[in-house]
Amino acid sequence: MAAVDVSVLLAACLLVLGPLAVVLQRQPWLSAVVYAVAALLCAGFALVGLVALAGPASGSALVLPIGLPWIGAHLRLDLLSSFFLVVLGLGGSITSLYAIGYGRHEHAPLRVLAFYPPFLGAMALVLLADDAYTFLLSWEVMSLLSWALVLTHHREEDTRTAGYVYLVMAGFGTMALLLAFGLLAGADGGYGFDAMRGAVRSPLIVAVVLGLMLLGAGSKAGLAPLHVWLPLAHPAAPSHVSALMSGVMTKVALYGFIRVVFDLLGPLEWWAAPVVIFLGAATAVLGILLAMMETDIKRALAYSTIENIGVIFAALGLALAFRANGLTAAAALAFSAALFHIFNHMAFKSLLFMGAGAVLNATGLRDLDRLGGLIHRMPVTAFLMLVGVLAISALPPLNGFASEWLLFQAVLMSPGIPQSGLQLMIPAAGGGLALAAALAAAAFVRIYGVGFLGRARSDAAGSAVEVDRFSLTAMGILAAICVLAGIFPGVVLDAMAPVVQAVIGGRLPVQANESLFTIVPIAEARSSYNGFLVFIFVAFCASAASWAVHRFASRQLRRAPAWDCGFPDASTMTQYSAGGMAQPLRRVLGSTLLAARERVEMPEPGDRRPARLVVRVADLVWQVIYLPISGLVGAVATRMDRLQFLTIRLYLSLVFGLLILLLIGLMLWQ
Amino acid sequence: MAIVAALMIQFVQMLLVVALAPLLLGLVRKVKARLMRRRGASLIQPYRDLLRLMRKQVVLADNASWLFRVAPYLIFAATWVAAALVPTFATGLHFSWTADLIAIVALLGSARFFLALAGMDVGTSFGGIGSSREMMISSLAEPAMMLTVFSLALVAGSTQLSTVAEYMASPAVGLRVSLGMALVALVIVALAENARIPVDNPSTHLELTMVHEAMVLEYSGRHLAMIEIAAALKLLLYISLIGCIFLPWGLVNSDSGAGLSAYLVAMALYGGKLALGGVVLAIFETSIAKMRVFRVPNFIGVALMLSLLGTLLLFVSRSL
Numbered sequence: 009m010a011a012v013d014v015s016v017l018l019a020a021c022l023l024v025l026g027p028l029a030v031v032l033q034r035q036p037w038l039s040a041v042v043y044a045v046a047a048l049l050c051a052g053f054a055l056v057g058l059v060a061l062a063g064p065a066s067g068s069a070l071v072l073p074i075g076l077p078w079i080g081a082h083l084r085l086d087l088l089s090s091f092f093l094v095v096l097g098l099g100g101s102i103t104s105l106y107a108i109g110y111g112r113h114e115h116a117p118l119r120v121l122a123f124y125p126p127f128l129g130a131m132a133l134v135l136l137a138d139d140a141y142t143f144l145l146s147w148e149v150m151s152l153l154s155w156a157l158v159l160t161h162h163r164e165e166d167t168r169t170a171g172y173v174y175l176v177m178a179g180f181g182t183m184a185l186l187l188a189f190g191l192l193a194g195a196d197g198g199y200g201f202d203a204m205r206g207a208v209r210s211p212l213i214v215a216v217v218l219g220l221m222l223l224g225a226g227s228k229a230g231l232a233p234l235h236v237w238l239p240l241a242h243p244a245a246p247s248h249v250s251a252l253m254s255g256v257m258t259k260v261a262l263y264g265f266i267r268v269v270f271d272l273l274g275p276l277e278w279w280a281a282p283v284v285i286f287l288g289a290a291t292a293v294l295g296i297l298l299a300m301m302e303t304d305i306k307r308a309l310a311y312s313t314i315e316n317i318g319v320i321f322a323a324l325g326l327a328l329a330f331r332a333n334g335l336t337a338a339a340a341l342a343f344s345a346a347l348f349h350i351f352n353h354m355a356f357k358s359l360l361f362m363g364a365g366a367v368l369n370a371t372g373l374r375d376l377d378r379l380g381g382l383i384h385r386m387p388v389t390a391f392l393m394l395v396g397v398l399a400i401s402a403l404p405p406l407n408g409f410a411s412e413w414l415l416f417q418a419v420l421m422s423p424g425i426p427q428s429g430l431q432l433m434i435p436a437a438g439g440g441l442a443l444a445a446a447l448a449a450a451a452f453v454r455i456y457g458v459g460f461l462g463r464a465r466s467d468a469a470g471s472a473v474e475v476d477r478f479s480l481t482a483m484g485i486l487a488a489i490c491v492l493a494g495i496f497p498g499v500v501l502d503a504m505a506p507v508v509q510a511v512i513g514g515r516l517p518v519q520a521n522e523s524l525f526t527i528v529p530i531a532e533a534r535s536s537y538n539g540f541l542v543f544i545f546v547a548f549c550a551s552a553a554s555w556a557v558h559r560f561a562s563r564q565l566r567r568a569p570a571w572d573c574g575f576p577d578a579s580t581m582t583q584y585s586a587g588g589m590a591q592p593l594r595r596v597l598g599s600t601l602l603a604a605r606e607r608v609e610m611p612e613p614g615d616r617r618p619a620r621l622v623v624r625v626a627d628l629v630w631q632v633i634y635l636p637i638s639g640l641v642g643a644v645a646t647r648m649d650r651l652q653f654l655t656i657r658l659y660l661s662l663v664f665g666l667l668i669l670l671l672i673g674l675m676l677w678q
Numbered sequence: 679m680a681i682v683a684a685l686m687i688q689f690v691q692m693l694l695v696v697a698l699a700p701l702l703l704g705l706v707r708k709v710k711a712r713l714m715r716r717r718g719a720s721l722i723q724p725y726r727d728l729l730r731l732m733r734k735q736v737v738l739a740d741n742a743s744w745l746f747r748v749a750p751y752l753i754f755a756a757t758w759v760a761a762a763l764v765p766t767f768a769t770g771l772h773f774s775w776t777a778d779l780i781a782i783v784a785l786l787g788s789a790r791f792f793l794a795l796a797g798m799d800v801g802t803s804f805g806g807i808g809s810s811r812e813m814m815i816s817s818l819a820e821p822a823m824m825l826t827v828f829s830l831a832l833v834a835g836s837t838q839l840s841t842v843a844e845y846m847a848s849p850a851v852g853l854r855v856s857l858g859m860a861l862v863a864l865v866i867v868a869l870a871e872n873a874r875i876p877v878d879n880p881s882t883h884l885e886l887t888m889v890h891e892a893m894v895l896e897y898s899g900r901h902l903a904m905i906e907i908a909a910a911l912k913l914l915l916y917i918s919l920i921g922c923i924f925l926p927w928g929l930v931n932s933d934s935g936a937g938l939s940a941y942l943v944a945m946a947l948y949g950g951k952l953a954l955g956g957v958v959l960a961i962f963e964t965s966i967a968k969m970r971v972f973r974v975p976n977f978i979g980v981a982l983m984l985s986l987l988g989t990l991l992l993f994v995s996r997s998l
Contacts (some may be wrong), residue, residue, distance in 0.1 A: 142759070380801065383743045394745070403788040404781055416780055416824070420831045428993070435989045439982075441823035443817070448814035449787060453794045457809060462801030463741055526775065535837045538776045542759065542785065550755035557900045561732035564899075570739035571896055571994050572802040584798065584806020592814035596975045 010068035011060040012085040013094060015136060022129030025049075025170055029121040033240050038106050039117045046125045047104035053098025053132060054247040060090035061503060075141055082138035086273065086512040089135045091347060092263045096135065098489075099256040100128045102482050106362050107248040109478030113369055119160045120246055127153040127252070131260045140189035140199040143253045147264070149187065151178040151228070154257060158241045159251045166470065170240035177227050177237040177312045185264070188217050194273055204272045216272055218280055221268050222287065226259035230314045231321060232291040233629040235416040238314060239298070243306035243374070247365020250306060254313040259350050262320060270343075270511050271327070278332040278427055284325030289437040291318030292444035294629075296599055300451040300593055303376045303586040303627045307363045309357065310457055312400065315444055316353045319415065320346050320396040321601035322441060326418050327512065329430055336514030338421035341529045343512050345414035347504050352493060356399040359486035363393040366479055368457065370472035376455065376586035381464040385472040388480050390460045395448035397437045402445045405543040407493035410527070412445055413537050447593070455587040463580045494540045498527050587623060594625065603628055680980050684772035687941070691771060692762040694945070695918070699761075699910035700724035702956050706738035709960035724910065728903050736899035739800040747798040750897065750904035756789040757908040761915040765922045767944040768930040769840040774935065778837040779827050783820070785885070786871070786915075789908065790816055797893030808892030811971060815877060818978040819870045822863055829860045830923065832992045845927035848874065848928035855998050859988035866981035870974070872909070875963040877974050880909075887971060917955035918948075923949055950995050 029042045067086035072433075075081040087091070107124070116121055130150040137143035151262060155178060159171045191213055192204045201280055209217075227234035242253050269276070295314030302308040323346035330339035366389045367382060383390040399406040419438035425431055464470035493500050498519030509515040522528050523541040570576045590598075598604035602625050609620040654662075704721040711718025738747070760782045762772060777785065785886045790812065797809040831837045833854070834845040845851065870877045873890035882888050894905050922929065928947035930936045969977060 029746050180880055189977045214910045321981060331988075366810070383745060383799075387744075398788070398791065401791060402784065404777070404784050409781075411786070413780055417837070419838065423832060423993070431989055431993045435825070435993070436986065438828060438985055439821050439989075442821040443939040446787075446817035446820035448792055449820075450817045453791060453798075453809060453813050457795055457798035457806075461690075461743065461745065461795060461799040462806075483986055488810065532775060533836060533838060533841050535778045535780075536775045537778060537781050541773065541776045542781065545759045545773075546752070546755045546785075546788075548750040548755075549758050553758075553904065554751045557732060557904070562734060562736075562900055565736055566737050568737050570741060570802050571737075572756055572800075573804055573895060576802065582803050583801045584803060584810060588806065589810040589813075592810055592971070593817065595972060596818070598816060 011056050011063065011083075011090075012068070012070045012083055013087055013134065014070040015053060015056045015129060015132060015281055016070060016072075016083055016272030018056070019129040019132040021134070022046065022049050022125040022132070024431045025125035026122045027090075029125070030235045031120060032079060039121060040636075041116070042121050042125065043104045043107045043111055046128060047101045047108070048126075049112065050097045050099070050104060050128060051094050054101060056085070057090045057093035057097055060085050061087060061094070061506060063090075065506070069138060075145070079139060079141060079199055081142045082168055083133075083142065084138035084201075085136060086265070087507045088267065091507045092259060092505060093132065093137050095259050095351055095354050096131055096256055099252065099259075099358055099428060100131075102485050103248050103252050103255070103358060103362075105485075106251070106365075106479050106482035109476035109482075110246070110248050110362075110365055110369065112476075114160075114246060116160075119355065120249065122156060123153045123156045125444055127157060128221070129258060134260050135263055138201050140193060140201075140204075143264075144186060144189060148182050150260065151182060154245075154253055156248075158245045160249070161244065164244075166240075167244045170237070172242040174237045174241040177234065180233075181224045181227035183228070184220045188220035188224060188268065190219070190267070191217050194615065196264045201267075201272060204302045205274065208489055209273075211277065214276065214280075216278070217273060218269060220281070221265055221383070222283070225265035225268075226262045226287070226321075229258045229265070229316045229321075230295075231287055232292075232294050232314065232318070233633055235291065235295065235314045236627065236629060236634060239302075239307050242310040242313065243304065247306070247361055247368060248312075248364070251358040251361035252312060254361055255354045258313060258317055259335065259354060261267040262317070262350060266324065266511070269324075276328060276332055278329060278425075278430065281325050281329035281332060281671065282430060282433055283321050284328060285437050288318045288320070288322030288325055288327075289440035289444075291315070291321065293318070293440050294601070295448070296444050296447040296451055297593075297597060298627060300447060300454065301590050301598065301602065301604070303545065304374050304466070305367065305379070305455060306361070306374050308376075308451065309360050309364060312448065312451065313353075315448060316357065316400075317350065319412070319441060319444065320349050320353070322437060323349060323415050323418065326415075326434065329425060329434070330418075330421065331512060333422065333425055333427075336425050336512060337530060338418060338424060340508050340512045340514040340516055341414060341421065342418035343508050344501055344504060344516055344529075345411055345418055348414060348497070349411035351500065351504075352399070352411050353491070355486050355489045355493065356396050356408060359392065361398040362479065362483050362486070363389055363396060366483070368473040369475055369479075370580075371466075371468040373466065373468055376458045379459045379464070379469045380462045380464040380583065381469060382472060385470070386463075386474045388474060392480070392483040392487045393456065393460060397456045397488055399490040401449040401452045403449070405488050405494050405539040405546070407497070410494050410497035410537070410539055412432060414527075414529060415441065420535075421530075443478045450593060454586060458584070458586045465580050465583070495543050496525050497537075497539055498522060498525050501527060503646065520573055526579055594623070598625060602626060603631075682773070686931060687768060688762075688772045690881065691766055691768070692758070695761045695766060695911060695914055696758060696907070698949070698952065699907065699914045700728060702914050703910045705953060705956040706913075706960045706963075707882075709957050710964055713960060713964040726792065729905060730904070731903035733901050734899040736901055738897050738898075741800050742896070744801055744854045746768065746796050746799040746896075747901070749792040750791050750901040750908075753789045754904040754908040754911075756785050757793075757911045757915070760785040760789075761918070762909045763839070764915055764918045765839055765843050765929060767928075767941065767948040768920050768932045769843050769922075770813070770931050770933045771840070772932075774840045779830070779839050779842070780824070780837055782839070783823050783827070786912065788817070791914075793893055793905070796897075800896045802896065804892045804895050807886075808889050808895070811889045813895060813931055815870050815974060815978065818975055818982065821984050822978060822981040823867045823871075825982065825989055826860045826863045826867065829856050829985060829988040829992060832989065833857065839919075843922045843926045843929055846923055847929065852997075856988035857924075857990045859984040861920070863981040863985040863988065864920055864923075866918065866978060870978050870981075872913045872916060874959065875978065876966050876969045879968050889971075914952065917952055917959075921948070921951040921955065950969065
């Protein structure tokens with residue numbers, strides 16, 4: 009049995025598992041069993057993907073006699089699909105493991121169980137699709153199932169809004185993809201990916217397809233300015249679904265972009281790159297700035313997903329720029345950075361969403377300003393979350409830094425590019441990415457510091473208890489992945505090398521040849537990084553210092569009330585709040601980029617109401633793009649309303665008039 | 679045998695930075711005091727302070743978690759490793775390929791991350807104020823630093839500090855406008871990162887303007903000693919960094935098989951560079967007032983703009 013057969017079989021099992029759960033609904037063990045089976049099936053994906061990564065470049069193909077009658081469904085597992093299948097398999101299986109514990113707390117488990125396994129299966133089918141029809145069908149099924157999952161808690165007003173916005177944006181995205189594939193297929197209607205690869209296209213068509221892919225795949229991934237649904241929908245779902253949507257579904261969207269832009273469109277000219285780089289860098293800065301301002305922990309994480317997607321798009325744009333100029337080594341470097349970051353983001357963002365879910369479970373709270381002190385109440389979760397925030401803040405020696413480091417090395421390759429516009433743009437974009445990385449550290453100090461450190465700001469946070477073993481195990485596995493991929497980045501890079509070779513036509517040097525797990529993207533005299541040694545050195549120095557101080561100086565310790573400059577205040581509300589933490593950056597960057605405004609409402613003398621500080625932060629994208637569009641749609645709909653109440657004679661004359669008009673148009677066209 | 683020698687040199691550098699860091703701090707304080715017509719404490723006062731702190735009992739806030747107790751050692755270790763990877767008296771040390779300039783900056787970022795978390799751990803208002811301002815300053819200073827790294831890498835074709843230092847010492851460099859901009863930007867970043875005047879005042883306490891001091895307010899005893907020595911190491915790191923890039927003369931290439939005397943001369947020269955850096959810093963700090971917190975972004979913004987301009991100039995013309 010070829011790899012593709014196995015993966016299609018696994019996907020089919022997942023698709024069936026959902027309806028099966030509905031049939032067996034009365035069983036008390038149902039939730040645990042469904043999640044366990046889903047975890048095993050996803051682990052199968054990861055295994056098949058890993059095996060296929062070592063296999064031939066073209067992979068294995070399969071044609072099923074379903075779908076459109078004259079085409080059938082073409083499926084193929086090539087190297088690019090295999091890589092993403094590994095990401096999906098790892099993310100899906102660990103999330104399902106988490107859900108065995110987490111899912112027990114769901115009030116109406118069937119609302120999740122019916123859609124969760126098929127959602128995983130649909131994502132796998134997107135990765136396996138080898139013709140436009142199968143791809144779009146799976147994509148749409150994936151969208152709708154995730155929409156159903158977002159609506160799990162449909163009685164909450166926010167969730168309904170989120171579901172509506174998501175549905176509109178998903179529909180828009182699929183429409184863009186439909187048009188893109190229509191253009192790719194051309195007049196002859198070659199819907200197979202093989203036919204599309206070979207076709208010759210005019211630059212105009214290529215540009216339109218690129219734009220449509222940015223709209224279609226970008227809206228699903230969360231690229232600005234199409235990101236607005238993401239911070240609403242991802243947090244509204246149950247936490248394990250949030251982890252899956254942020255950690256895995258955005259990657260499936262990136263797969264769609266890479267498949268079309270890097271593979272099906274053929275070699276692109278250099279002008280494709282600046283758009284992607286600019287959108288990526290802008291998305292990164294905007295996303296993390298919004299995360300910095302958000303007080304809802306899950307929503308802040310969703311905004312940070314937008315930032316990471318921006319980083320990945322910027323890396324992909326760099327790869328396009330280098331490839332268009334024939335700089336294969338640099339293109340391979342940028343593309344490796346993108347793939348590595350895709351893998352890393354799956355790991356740490358899933359981990360963080362699971363941690364947020366654990367907090368939600370233990371306290372019932374998502375608002376940072378009511379949390380605090382969880383490091384005492386939930387020590388294991390707090391430790392694993394610490395690994396997650398260190399990784400996502402791109403700090404050595406964890407994995408987030410390794411991929412960002414590769415990305416900066418790729419930025420530094422820009423002098424090789426002949427186009428002066430790109431030359432000037434890439435360092436500026438690099439500065440934007442550095443800003444985003446630094447802001448990410450600030451944002452996650454805030455999330456972790458306010459949520460987990462300090463004193464509990466509410467009774468619920470003060471009486472939280474540690475979550476179940478399944479959840480902790482799942483988070484532990486992800487934390488281990490974050491650490492290991494950071495210490496041994498060379499292993500991951502070597503595993504990804506065939507994919508890079510297949511897509512770009514070149515690869516990084518074999519990292520296994522370097523001593524002590526160093527990564528050397530181009531040459532050692534140019535740059536090298538060794539996460540393993542950094543880890544060993546820091547660990548050794550810290551333990552040696554600690555040992556020496558305790559042995560030779562002093563080991564005495566006394567507990568006392570906090571000093572706080574002599575004026576400790578017993579009220580937990582005197583701690584810095586999430587809003588207070590964000591205030592410096594809100595003033596510095598937010599006043600222009602987010603239209604942040606502060607107003608002090610001071611009551612009249614004699615009035616006994618308290619004074620208030622009102623802070624307003626807006627995502628300008630809503631105001632500049634979406635509200636005018638929705639206003640326009642509303643206005644047009646009101647005008648068109650009149651057409652509903654005409655007499656039959658008027659309708660007939662309208663139809664007749666339009667017919668005449670179209671015929672005249674046709675005549676002029678010919 | 680060669681590997682033993684190489685390891686020895688690396689080890690010497692590691693000990694040298696940690697041994698010299700308090701002295702540098704003492705020198706800066708002494709020069710500042712003299713400039714203000716005070717006698718000032720002895721040069722070795724920082725060593726005495728550290729020793730006394732180490733021996734004292736730790737008074738730990740009731741609410742402090744394990745993170746608060748582990749953080750000082752991690753901060754010290756990360757800063758120490760970073761400082762030991764910057765070329766001080768020799769280039770091409772045995773482990774110099776472990777981390778390039780970007781990784782060194784990021785290692786300092788790790789130390790800062792833990793410091794900011796530790797500031798929030800006890801749950802006091804001062805700790806929060808320090809952490810939030812520190813992260814604001816660093817999120818502006820880090821991109822400026824990164825863009826400076828870009829300019830240097832464009833000139834030298836490498837982010838590996840040993841290679842950069844060797845290139846900067848070669849006659850191929852010449853005077854360049856972009857390097858001048860990078861120098862100014864780097865100095866501003868160094869002032870901001872080390873909490874020096876005009877960004878923060880290292881000698882204040884109990885002021886609403888403090889940043890670094892506010893974060894470490896709850897620390898005492900050996901924990902405080904670790905944080906103080908980490909701060910001193912960071913100052914030494916930045917001066918060594920500016921030294922090895924912009925005053926790259928007298929560095930020994932450890933692959934060249936130079937003798938002991940060459941190393942001793944290089945070390946003396948390095949001491950001279952450190953002293954020069956310390957004196958210049960003291961003069962600068964005495965002649966300028968501290969800024970209020972919300973003017974700091976403008977100050978660091980200058981660094982950001984200069985470093986970006988420097989990078990762009992290099993694209994306009996390779997010789998600028």
